[in-house]
Amino acid sequence: MTIETTAAREPETRVIVSRLLAAGPDADFARHLARFGAFDPAAAAPRLLAELEASGLTGRGGAGFAAWRKCAATADARDSSPRARRVVIGNGAEGEPFSRKDETLLRNAPHLVIDGLLAAAAAVGASELYLYAGEPGLSAIHGAVAERADGAGIRVTAAADTFLSGQASAVVNAIATGRPLPRDPVGRLSESGLRGRPTLLHNVETLAHIGLIARYGADWFRAAGTAADPGTRLVTVAGDVPRAQVLEVHGGARIDAVLEAAGADPSRISAVLVGGYHGAWLTADQLGTALSPEALTPYGAHPGAGILLALDRTRCAVQTTAEIIDYLAGQSARQCGPCLFGLPALAASWRDLAAGAVPGAAPGEAPHRAWTLADAVDGRGACAHPDGTARLSRSALRVFAADIEQHRNGRCLRAAH
Ligand code: SF4
Incomplete structure (x- = not known):
């Protein structure tokens, strides 16, 4: 799949803006500095958490937590032992098959991500810094780190090309052991993350926004977007x-x-x-x-x-959902019951829904089975993979109820278009 970025083209409509990608395509350090100006993370650190809170920035990796809260939790972690040496990780692993935003950002604006990483590290008192990303963004990160004197302490780690490689605990496991597997959430990463140390993990886009907020402040960030969804x-x-x-x-x-x-x-x-x-x-x-x-x-x-x-309108939504759930069932780490048994069963029920008529099945029986299986896996894994798969299944059962009924009758609504 070919992905184009807005950095290479004139804006097409008002919804397109150019902040993160404002330095242009493949921006090196000189062009980054020419566009955004010089930056001193240590000078920005004392005000950064307050600016982040005022900005309303939320994480751009998936869960959408308030960015300042994660920083504050790591900054406030107990530091009574040498294990309290704090860690900051920039997560650029895109497990989602269609996602290209982090790769695009890392290729075009790696220095903004590094600015954010350095600023967050200075604000929470971290001395160990990592950038973690899949193959497409790695060479840009290596090049950017090598270009700047303050990048010398940043360690770059390759992420595997799997759906779960960007899950927070999988990131920590991958850096520590080389195995990108989620783990039981025995404690918060901010308390006990990489090798037991207080760890701040932010998506690379979140870090790039932090790099801008550290420079220009919360009011500037809020000048774009809405009051409820700033930036x-x-x-x-x-x-x-x-x-x-x-x-x-x-x-x-x-x-x-x-x-x-x-x-x-x-x-x-x-x-x-x-x-x-x-x-x-x-x-x-x-x-x-x-x-x-x-x-x-x-x-x-x-x-x-x-x-x-x-x-x-011509593509079958039921078949598409069945294929996605089948993929998700195959991407689990197979460590917990819901993923070992529940997701394959859920995938099978969606194959039945897509195939239509099941001999001897009563009306509503196949959807009911999919609802029941989604409820059975939800909240029962060590990570949120079963929950997310259940969410997708429930959503499709609600939204495509008419399509599913047509499939049961051996027809597909989409074929008529
Ligand atoms: S819930 Fe599934 S994906 Fe998550 S840790 Fe357990 S087996 Fe792995």
Whole structure:
């Protein structure tokens, strides 16, 4: 899949802005400094947490926690032992198959990510710094780190190309042991993360925003977006669009406007999966919704890692969902019961739903089984992989109920278009 960034082109609509990618494509250190100016992390550190709190910046990796809270928790961690040497990790692993935003950011603006990493480390008193990313962004990180004197202490670690490699505890495990497997959440990373040390883990886009807020302050950040969803976010638009693209958009931008900015015709789209494979479906008549946590909550959705997967009216939503759940079942770390037994059963129930008529099955029996299996796995794993898969399943059962009924009758609604 070819991904284009807005950095290389003139803005197409008002929803597109250029903050993170403002230094242009493949910006080296000289162009980064020319665009954003010199930066002293130590000077920014004393005010940084207060500025982050005032900015309203939330994490851009998926969960959407307040960025300042994670920093404060690490800064406040007990430091009564040598193990309290603090760690900051920039997470650029994109396990989501359609996500390209972190790769795009690392290729085009690696120095902004490094600025944010250094600023966060100075603010929480960390002395161990890591950047963790998949193969596509690695060479840009290595090049950027080598370009600057203050990058000497940053360790770069390669992330595996698996769905779970970017999960927080898997990141810590991967750096410590080379195995990107989630672990039981015995404690918060801020208390006991990498090798037991207080650890701050932020997505690389979150760090890039921190790099800008550390320079320009909270008011500047809030000058874009809405009061409820300030700033900008990177969005990967993929699926049935003319070209998959990464766009930087205002907080609170409408989903249909983002799709149009990516060259899609919203009237041709029947549904959009928002937030990635652990996300939720929105129907065509819901595409006027803002891509913000607040606006998406009524639909059980969240911006997540900033992914919009568009489905054309001719593509079967039931079959698409079945394929995604099958993929997710195959991506579990097979450490816990819900993933060992529950997700394969859920995937099988979706294969049945997509195939349609099940001999001897009563109306509603197959969907009921999918509902029951989603409930059975939810909240029972060591990590949130079963929960996210259950969320997607429930969302599809709700949104595509009519399609599922047609499949039971041996027809597909989409075939008529
Ligand atoms: S819930 Fe699944 S993915 Fe998460 S740790 Fe357990 S087996 Fe692995």
